[in-house]
Amino acid sequence: MKKESNRYAMLVILALILSNCSPRIMDYTIISSKNVSVEYQERSEKRTTGVHSGFQFLGIPFTEPNMKEAVDRAIESAPEGQMYDALIDGVISRRYRWFVLFGLNQYVVEGTPISTHTMKNKEEPKPTN
Numbered sequence: 001m002k003k004e005s006n007r008y009a010m011l012v013i014l015a016l017i018l019s020n021c022s023p024r025i026m027d028y029t030i031i032s033s034k035n036v037s038v039e040y041q042e043r044s045e046k047r048t049t050g051v052h053s054g055f056q057f058l059g060i061p062f063t064e065p066n067m068k069e070a071v072d073r074a075i076e077s078a079p080e081g082q083m084y085d086a087l088i089d090g091v092i093s094r095r096y097r098w099f100v101l102f103g104l105n106q107y108v109v110e111g112t113p114i115s116t117h118t119m120k121n122k123e124e125p126k127p128t129n
Contacts, residue, residue, distance in 0.1 A: 042083060042115035050074030054105040061105070067092065070107040078113040087111030 050073030054065040071087065078084045090111030097104045 038088060038114070042117075043088075044078050044080060044084060044113040046079050047089075047110055047112050048074050048078050048087075050077060050109045052107050056103045056105065058101060059103075065094075065105050065107045067107045067109070070109040074109040074111060075113055083117075084113035084115050086114050086116050088114055 052070040
């Protein structure tokens with residue numbers, strides 16, 4: 001009986017080791033790590049920050065932080081209101097804060113809000129034959 005319970009325990013441990021999770025982190029409309037020239041007319045004078053947190057207890061995650069939610073919160077917390085819809089010069093950080101038995105995982109997004117509604121549409125020159 002003891003051998004059988006050891007086999008079950010080993011199977012459970014093996015299943016836990018081999019299991020994994022692949023959460024979706026964020027959907028991007030535009031993303032670049034290079035300097036890109038973007039024409040806009042509305043730009044906030046102040047940088048804004050958005051944070052989304054996930055809770056862990058004894059190293060077990062109960063909620064996961066969501067990067068998209070942190071970006072949305074950064075855009076929505078712009079000082080001039082709801083006229084902005086994008087961030088430029090952004091920085092995305094991940095923070096881990098641990099206390100005695102529980103911790104927080106956080107995505108922190110910081111950037112300068114802009115409005116793309118007034119952007120000029122540049123047409124690509126059409127090739128001539």
